[in-house]
Amino acid sequence: MKDESFTPTKSDLDFGITPLFRSLTDNAKDSFPDKLPEFGIGERITIEKLAPVVFGDAANLGSPNAFAHMDPPTPWITWVTTLWNASLNQNLLHPDVSPKAMLFEKQVIRWLSPLFGMNGGHMTPGSTISNLTALWVARDSMGVKDIVASKAAHLSIQKAANLLGLNLKKINTNAKGEMDLNSIPKDLSRSALVLTAGTTITGAIDNLNLEQNAAWVHVDAAWAGPLRISNKHGHLLKGVEHANSVAISGHKWFFQPKESGLILFRDTQSANKTISANSGYLSSANVGLLGSHGAIGLPLLATLMAWGKQGLIGRLEKTMELSVQLWTSLQNNPNVIVFDQPVTGVILWRPKDNIDTKELFTKMPIGSASLVTLNDKYWIRHVAANPQADVKALWKCIEKALISQS
Ligand SMILES: Cc1ncc(COP(=O)(O)O)c(C=O)c1O
Structure with a gap:
């Protein structure tokens, strides 16, 4: 029997997207029942009730005033493609049920990774996971014991150190917020050196051209990575191509909806060996931290095409x-x-x-x-x-x- 919850009409979807074009006030703040409702109220009434809550007090990241955080407005093509993704719900864990969906991410990685001197990688839900993935590879492929990063490095580096059981050495920054070169330990043979391109508080870029002997160099370019593409500003990330891995948040300066991130590797084949797992229920290896994951490459691909x-x-x-x-x-x-x-x-x-x-x-x-x-x-x-x-x-x-x- 046809279940209309899974088979909307065009008018249902028009009804659902109408709030995008109306300005709504949130007059329904406390309207959720205390307990999980026994019976549903149906899709249309739910949309009527939820839309003012969702849109009413929401920050408009594309408004003339919006200038506060690393959160951009998103192009409408990403709204549409995200809707497509939700309707198809492909799982990239299983290539047989997501034959095309896998291609979108691969294509985006193929276009972007060479711009950073990398030869591949994969998408993640953001740079927190990208940083963790890179340091996981560093630990397991190079026997890294320490992470060396500046005091201005993002808190995700501390999280990664804790989760991976690595020791984090935080070194000083100069007045601009860049890593102080004189404070870098001489012996980095058991260390992953994390350089930040666009620190969270001041937007500083560490010197990416260091002549150093680190076991692994990771560039956290969560914020400033996309600047590499600009002829005018790309020089700011000169040296990124010497890194072993680069993290970039798609949902920052690639104007993507959350959660969109990239982890790129200079030698993807060997990195993937370290972070791949097989299991009886999988037809191909599961690469990286996520199990089930969707086609977040599609909105980015669509944006780059548009x-x-x-x-x-x-x-x-x-x-x-x-x-x-x-x-x-x-x-x-x-x-x-x-x-x-x-x-x-x-x-x-x-x-x-x-x-x-x-x-x-x-x-x-x-x-x-x-x-x-x-x-x-x-x-x-x-x-x-x-x-x-x-x-x-x-x-x-x-x-x-x-x-x-x-
Ligand atoms: C420098 C830096 N690294 C990593 C992150 C974490 O990225 P995400 O929020 O995409 O997980 C941020 C977030 O602001 C950041 O500024």
Whole structure:
């Protein structure tokens, strides 16, 4: 018998996507039953009830104000292809039931990995998992015992160290937030050296051209990786091609919906040997951390097809320009202290001492800034993930907030 929950009509789907085009207010905050409902209310009523909750108070990452985090707006082609994915629910663990779905990820990896000097890899749900996967390979293929990373490395490196039973040596950073080269241990023969391209707080890029003898070099390019593709900014990641592995978050500067990440290897064949498992129920080896996993390559493939390399570069360069514009306005204002010029679209500033940074932060338009702590001081941070941001309007709001506090 036909179950309509699995066979929607076009009008059902139109009904489902209509909230994307309406502005809704969240008037249903406490409307969920306390207990798991015994009987369902049906799809359409569920959509009517849920849509205001989902869309009502949600941050709009493509709005003119959005300039706070490493979370971009997503192109609509990714919404459609994500819907396609949900409807098909292919499992890349089983090639026989996902014959085409596997190709999308392979194609994306084939296009992108050479740009980083890598020869393959696979997709993950994000760089936390990509970093863990890389360090897993480093431990099991090279006998790595330690991870050496700067104090500015992302917390996922600490998580990976804990999970893999590796010792994490955190080394100092210089004033820009880059790894301090003088603090790197001389003997790295049992170490994985983790270099960050786009640190989370300041957006700094560690020197990727180190002449060193590490057993494994991993570049955490979660944020800044996509810049490699730009002729204008690609030089910032020069040296990435010497790494053994590179992590990039698709859901950051590749404008993908979560969860989308890449782990790329210089020698994929031997890396895969380390992280592959076989089991009686599998027709081919399971590579990496995930068991069942979907076709997250499809929205990225679709984006790259729709935009081409130049379309992506254009959007990346736009966000970089916006960050420089905002930084310049801040730099010219005598009432603020500005961190270094943004290298990868991350701007940090704080008001001069007579104004409280935390208090000022509350005056910023919602979604335009994040509050971070660096060297025991609060800073207001902006991240240029949104090519549609209006930094002139944002600057006016900052000036107004500064005047109201002084
Ligand atoms: C430098 C860096 N590495 C790793 C991560 C973790 O990436 P994800 O959020 O994709 O797991 C982040 C997240 O912000 C990051 O900034």
